[in-house]
Amino acid sequence: MPREDPLLEISDLRTHFFTREGTVRAVDGVSLTVPRGKTVCVVGESGCGKSVTARSVLGLVDEPGRIVSGEIWWRRRGQEPVNLAQLGPRSEEMRRVRGGEISMVFQEPMASLSPMYTIGDQLVEAIRMHLPLTQEQARERATDLLRRAGIPRAEERLDAYSFQLSGGMCQRVMIAIALAADPALLIADEPTTALDVTTQARIIDLLRDLQAETGMSVLFITHDLGVVAEIADEVVVMYLGTVVERGGVDEIFHDPKHPYTNALLGSIPRMGAGAGRRLATIRGNVPHPSDRPAGCPFHPRCDAAIGGVCDVSDPPHIVFGEARSVRCVLHDDVHRSSAAEVRA
Numbered sequence: 001m002p003r004e005d006p007l008l009e010i011s012d013l014r015t016h017f018f019t020r021e022g023t024v025r026a027v028d029g030v031s032l033t034v035p036r037g038k039t040v041c042v043v044g045e046s047g048c049g050k051s052v053t054a055r056s057v058l059g060l061v062d063e064p065g066r067i068v069s070g071e072i073w074w075r076r077r078g079q080e081p082v083n084l085a086q087l088g089p090r091s092e093e094m095r096r097v098r099g100g101e102i103s104m105v106f107q108e109p110m111a112s113l114s115p116m117y118t119i120g121d122q123l124v125e126a127i128r129m130h131l132p133l134t135q136e137q138a139r140e141r142a143t144d145l146l147r148r149a150g151i152p153r154a155e156e157r158l159d160a161y162s163f164q165l166s167g168g169m170c171q172r173v174m175i176a177i178a179l180a181a182d183p184a185l186l187i188a189d190e191p192t193t194a195l196d197v198t199t200q201a202r203i204i205d206l207l208r209d210l211q212a213e214t215g216m217s218v219l220f221i222t223h224d225l226g227v228v229a230e231i232a233d234e235v236v237v238m239y240l241g242t243v244v245e246r247g248g249v250d251e252i253f254h255d256p257k258h259p260y261t262n263a264l265l266g267s268i269p270r271m272g273a274g275a276g277r278r279l280a281t282i283r284g285n286v287p288h289p290s291d292r293p294a295g296c297p298f299h300p301r302c303d304a305a306i307g308g309v310c311d312v313s314d315p316p317h318i319v320f321g322e323a324r325s326v327r328c329v330l331h332d333d334v335h336r337s338s339a340a341e342v343r344a
């Protein structure tokens with residue numbers, strides 16, 4: 001079956017940090033696709049390289065990091081594709097893409113807004129940076145965007161400062177700013193992590209509604225599979241700088257193939273699971289990327305690991321379909337039989 005139209009295609013991306021202590025391979029061979037009009041969730045524990053992947057797309061990798069190889073194809077309709085990995089972070093083309101065609105919402109809404117300027121000033125500036133509108137037209141658009149982001153008394157709020165608003169309201173303002181230029185792709189990096197549970201749910205609903213209304217694509221980064229179930233069309237599971245499994249949201253939840261995906265699913269609270277029942281946690285911690293285990297990076301924490309195989313060889317990449325793949329020896333006939341020999 002031909003794959004849906006890709007808007008963003010990341011291929012074998014490597015983003016490393018060259019620190020005094022050594023090279024941190026934060027993103028080490030990531031490939032993923034965001035189809036037009038779909039929501040793709042990138043999930044994994046803290047430190048797996050989710051944020052660095054997202055920041056690489058927009059040329060926002062902090063010093064001493066840089067993209068060392070790979071491609072990030074941005075495919076605007078009717079235009080030649082652009083490899084964002086090759087654009088200078090401050091180049092004119094990257095500035096046009098960043099905030100205009102692709103925009104990003106971060107985890108800490110309070111920290112992203114300036115306390116020195118009103119919400120309206122910041123929103124109008126974002127609009128005018130990308131659209132040829134007069135001050136008055138931009139202010140009208142700003143009111144409309146705040147309304148669409150679910151902010152009551154939008155016109156009054158234009159004159160408020162961020163410190164006068166709650167965290168949830170600030171995140172709605174950030175979402176309004178992100179939508180200022182009608183982006184084709186919204187990257188949301190843990191946008192609800194800093195908010196209380198009720199506000200989290202409202203923000204997720206808002207993003208889902210806005211996605212349906214505008215038809216934009218969303219790349220949503222989270223460590224929370226509960227959120228993934230709410231919002232994703234496709235899921236990318238990351239572990240220690242690599243993609244270990246990809247699939248449609250139902251495939252990931254009902255037919256997980258990687259032991260890491262299984263372990264993440266085991267740690268989601270379930271309705272009716274019984275009060276006081278302990279949640280399964282994944283034993284051990286994600287190692288630091290500069291201390292990557294040999295073989296499969298997950299093997300020291302994996303209950304299904306095969307000695308002499310998983311701790312020695314890189315896991316094979318098994319492809320089941322265009323958007324369905326896993327990196328694990330358990331799903332490879334050739335490797336499985338050699339593993340059986342090792343065990344015999």
Ligand SMILES: Nc1ncnc2c1ncn2[C@@H]1O[C@H](COP(=O)(O)OP(=O)(O)OP(=O)(O)O)[C@@H](O)[C@H]1O
Nearest residue numbers: 017024026045046047048049050051052062063289
């Ligand atoms: N400026 C930096 N210098 C050195 N290492 C860095 C830098 N920024 C990130 N890293 C390392 O890159 C790795 C991946 O970080 P990243 O923030 O992408 O993880 P993540 O999966 O998004 O986790 P979280 O959910 O905690 O944000 C981590 O080990 C982190 O320590």
